[in-house]
Amino acid sequence: MPTDTKRVRGPEVSQSLSRFICKPETTLPSDGTRADGRNRDQVDVRPVFVRCGLVSQAKGSAYIEAGNTKLICCVYGPKETERKDETDMKCGRLFADMRFAPFSCPERGSWIQGSQEKDLSLMVLESLQPAVCLHKYPRSQIDVNVMVLENNGSALAHAITCASLALADAGIEMYDLVLGCSIRQDGASYLIDPTFLEESGSNWASGENQGSLTVSFLPSLNQISGLQSDGEMGEETLTAGVRTCIEGCYKLYPVIQQALVKAVRGAAPPPSES
Amino acid sequence: MAMAVDMRLPTFRSDSRSVSLFDRKGSKDLVVPGDVITTDTGFMRGHGTYLDDDNLTASVAGEVERVDKLICVKPLKTRFNGEVGDVVVGRITEVQQKRWKVETNSRLDSVLLLSSVNLPGGELRRRCAEDELTMRSYLQEGDLISAEVQSVYADGALLLHTRSLKYGKLGQGVLVQISPSLIKRQKTHFHHLPCGASIILGNNGFVWLYPTPGQQDEEAGGFFTSLEPISLSDREVISRLRNCLLALSAHKVLLYDTSVLYCYEVSLSQQVKDILKPEVMEEIVMMTQQKLVEHEG
Amino acid sequence: MATVQLSEAEKVYVLHGIRDDLRVDGRSCEDYRHMEIETDVVSNTDGSAKVTLGHTAVLVGIKAEMGKPRPAQPAEGYMEFFVDCSANATPEFEGRGGEELGMELTNTLYRVFNNKRSVDLASLCISPGEHCWLLYVDVLLLQCDGNLYDGISIAIKAALFNTKIPKVLITEGEDGVTEIELSDDPYDCVRLSVDNVPCIVTLCKVGPRHVVDATLQEKACSVASLIMAVTPAGTCTCMRKVGGGSLDPESIFEMTEVRGHDPGAPPFPVCPSFFLLPPPVPLSSSSPSSSSSSPSSFFLLPPPLALPFLLLLLFLSPSSSSSSSSFLLSFSSSSSSLLPPPPLALSSLLFLSPSSSSSSLLSPLPLLPLSFLLLFLSPSSSSSSLLPPPPLPLSFLLLLSRCVDI
Incomplete structure (x- = not known):
């Protein structure tokens, strides 16, 4: 059975306070506006704050804030790859690692296991791979590290966006930016860009069509590079959900583009007087 | 279009093994490691045996072969042990300084020297330094070639060459991997089957099926591969042949052009994808063997 | 997954074949290979199954143990999955090579079963907050020839069906000490209902078309695949794209499209x-x-x-x-x-x-x-x-x- 060998947990008997709080079970209100004022069934992604080039040591870095979800991503490379296979002769490798800070979730590291982080890292890798021109970097490897500082829902989707920004900031050649968007299906309506409370599994009512879906999308090329769904949903719901996520990505696109342009402009030398 | 899913309980495999066609008169002498073959000291030791206090003992599980004064034990399942002159089909695993390493289902990877291939542009070109750098453009990792064994190194590795127009890089087709002991040694291993496909029966157990090339000469220096789509009828023939080969090898029938052809003819009554079902496989193999016995006595 | 190397020409051949709906072994794009299922193969388990799909062989053993339920869900039991890619399957899995693949498969299984309807976890509860049944589902890959997800999901379904959980009697002894009694009759057991257990279908995108039950060769020619876990009711519990390529949204919609059943069938x-x-x-x-x-x-x-x-x-x-x-x-x-x-x-x-x-x-x-x-x-x-x-x-x-x- 996989165990979490990477963290030092508190003593076995320690428990999180949240179990002792006598609060009634909060289930999602089934209609009306959401807790943060957004609407159901509308493509209402949270406004994001994005900045590139924060970490000076890394080749490229990016920081994203969406609501209370805060993530930072650093890119190191391209550098010589440690393992040499024949496949490396033709194209480079991408390594992605996504971690959660122990204080990032309401309960200290207890609901997320090491294997889940690996799963998310794999998803980030699969989403970024189609976008990076790896054949331009033979025998090299590029490391992408995402750290979630505070998790208030949609961590994976924003991690993907952040990672692609960091790659662009690092000057790595890419076919397109990768944007992530996630959606939470609650019965007949959906909630786009869910918060942590809206997302967490224990709040799932039992009924039809309960689940969540994360899509990572390349907007200019109109390609889906990553797709992951959870829970039980019918096919029409799934396809509608994918379309909604794509729309959400399109909404994010201009903001991300702008942030990147700003970063480049800031870093570019002033035009020479001639 | 309907999807076919075939699920079942495991079938009880019948124990009646098909009788080998080349059964010698009398029972075969099968030994296991440790069995004493003979205590007569007049015999020479061959492969698969060792001398244990004047007793000739087998060191592999297999069949005893006796040629005059030489006794050796041929193992029933073995890696390919190449001899000079064998035709092999291999896959390039590594590109090294002046040679390629080829995987041929033997103990060690075989070697193909740069000087042993026909470069495009004719045979008589000298190898210049440039050729070494552009080796990868001729043969890459993953490419398939047909070659002949030129010699055998002391440690058992094979040295291959493709110095004839019939050898070289292989184009579109299907590779089937079977046990080397099932390939019959023949005069030629390249056959154009009348059913519309061609076959290369490599001695090392790699069998290559490909559509019969048209009017253009077969090997244009051996390195030009056409990537044109193959017609559907050719594909069906090739798929059918592939399944027949797998069926024959599952039942330990010796493979050569005639047996493959008979199997193909017998299987025409079944759909291509059904050939791999256990009961259909048995039926086809039995009918093939009958046909072989009829025609060859 | 274990990989085979193919030459460019072979890849082109496979690609064109799939485009024409005739795969290398004669199947059409939507045919499965020959499959064999056995259950109850390991007597030490509470449920087991072995599935052979072409040359892929998967063995699943389920053991039920009593334990404390998860604090978040006190009235339910739970399942723990683990997939082991042993070196028997292919030499690539030697040492730690198979670990990554095993983790990927395990995580996907968790995701597939992470909903309220697949397995009735409430039936695994013995006394809320105190005792419940834990089902350890251990998957062993015996042979690997492509299409692991499908084989594993079928084996798990068969093994769950085969699982016999002994009946447990909780009695309040003196001094309020609860006593747990297992019924003596080995045939007196609880069976799980597997009506809603989903099965996984893997669709590999090769060229413009997608194929079901891809062999290792076909996988080498594909850029990406879509894994869907589907229940008998027609709902999908988990959908995931794997592989390093990208998929057109249209092809994803095509793959998930409801296909009306041919009235002429x-x-x-x-x-x-x-x-x-x-x-x-x-x-x-x-x-x-x-x-x-x-x-x-x-x-x-x-x-x-x-x-x-x-x-x-x-x-x-x-x-x-x-x-x-x-x-x-x-x-x-x-x-x-x-x-x-x-x-x-x-x-x-x-x-x-x-x-x-x-x-x-x-x-x-x-x-x-x-x-x-x-x-x-x-x-x-x-x-x-x-x-x-x-x-x-x-x-x-x-x-x-x-x-x-x-």
Whole structure:
């Protein structure tokens, strides 16, 4: 059975306070506006704050804030790859690692296991791979590290966006930016860009069509590079959900583009007087 | 279009093994490691045996072969042990300084020297330094070639060459991997089957099926591969042949052009994808063997 | 996953073949390879199954242990998955090589079963907050030849079906000490309902088309694949894209598209997944018993519209010719002729061939013990399961119906 060998947990008997709080079970209100004022069934992604080039040591870095979800991503490379296979002769490798800070979730590291982080890292890798021109970097490897500082829902989707920004900031050649968007299906309506409370599994009512879906999308090329769904949903719901996520990505696109342009402009030398 | 899913309980495999066609008169002498073959000291030791206090003992599980004064034990399942002159089909695993390493289902990877291939542009070109750098453009990792064994190194590795127009890089087709002991040694291993496909029966157990090339000469220096789509009828023939080969090898029938052809003819009554079902496989193999016995006595 | 190397020309050949709907081994893009399922293969487990799909072999063992329920869900038991890619499968898995693949498979399994309807976890609870059953599902890859997800999900479903959890009695002893008693009768056990357990279908995108049940060769030519876990009800519990390529949204929609069932397809409507059914309960009559080949047992049909495309359409080969004794093993009429009279009494899967009435089945009941073949089985469990108290199934039923090729 996989165990979490990477963290030092508190003593076995320690428990999180949240179990002792006598609060009634909060289930999602089934209609009306959401807790943060957004609407159901509308493509209402949270406004994001994005900045590139924060970490000076890394080749490229990016920081994203969406609501209370805060993530930072650093890119190191391209550098010589440690393992040499024949496949490396033709194209480079991408390594992605996504971690959660122990204080990032309401309960200290207890609901997320090491294997889940690996799963998310794999998803980030699969989403970024189609976008990076790896054949331009033979025998090299590029490391992408995402750290979630505070998790208030949609961590994976924003991690993907952040990672692609960091790659662009690092000057790595890419076919397109990768944007992530996630959606939470609650019965007949959906909630786009869910918060942590809206997302967490224990709040799932039992009924039809309960689940969540994360899509990572390349907007200019109109390609889906990553797709992951959870829970039980019918096919029409799934396809509608994918379309909604794509729309959400399109909404994010201009903001991300702008942030990147700003970063480049800031870093570019002033035009020479001639 | 309907999807076919075939699920079942495991079938009880019948124990009646098909009788080998080349059964010698009398029972075969099968030994296991440790069995004493003979205590007569007049015999020479061959492969698969060792001398244990004047007793000739087998060191592999297999069949005893006796040629005059030489006794050796041929193992029933073995890696390919190449001899000079064998035709092999291999896959390039590594590109090294002046040679390629080829995987041929033997103990060690075989070697193909740069000087042993026909470069495009004719045979008589000298190898210049440039050729070494552009080796990868001729043969890459993953490419398939047909070659002949030129010699055998002391440690058992094979040295291959493709110095004839019939050898070289292989184009579109299907590779089937079977046990080397099932390939019959023949005069030629390249056959154009009348059913519309061609076959290369490599001695090392790699069998290559490909559509019969048209009017253009077969090997244009051996390195030009056409990537044109193959017609559907050719594909069906090739798929059918592939399944027949797998069926024959599952039942330990010796493979050569005639047996493959008979199997193909017998299987025409079944759909291509059904050939791999256990009961259909048995039926086809039995009918093939009958046909072989009829025609060859 | 374990990879094979292919030359460029071979890849082109495979690509063009798939485009023309004729794969290398003659299958069409939506055909599965030959599959064999056995249950109850390991006697030390509470449930086990072995699935062979072409050359891929998967062994699943389930052990039930008593433990404390998760604090977040005190009235439910839970399941723990673990997939082990042993070095037996392929040399690439030697040492730690198979660990990554094993983790990926494990995580996907968690995701697939992470919903309230697949397995009734509430039935695994013994006393809320105190005791519950934990099911450890351990998957072992014996041989790897592509399409691991499908094989594993089928094996898990079969193993869950085979799982027998002993009945537990909780009594309040003196001083309020709870005592736990396991019933002595080894046949007195709780079975899980696997009606909603999803099965995974992997679709590999090769060129412009997608194929089902890809071999390692075809996988080497594909850029990405889509994994979907589908339930008999037609809903999808987990969808995931794997692989380093990207997919067009249109192709994803195509893959998930509901395919209306061809009205010209006689005689069976298509059922989207496996159904392990309790035995002779007269079916909900949706199966048209036109050619009298509808099995007496269940056939849970979704409304004809909801046919998830590439779900496992299980088809029973109408073995009209099979005699009553061979109804037991009616894989296909030809196969029954090859089978020697089954000596062993092992029942894991009972295939019911057309039975015009269930009564015809009941008479040969005594023959049942003689008619099952399994490679490994514990005789005790088998014979017991064959003499059913009414609620217990005669054995497992796995319905497969072969659709007449269109």
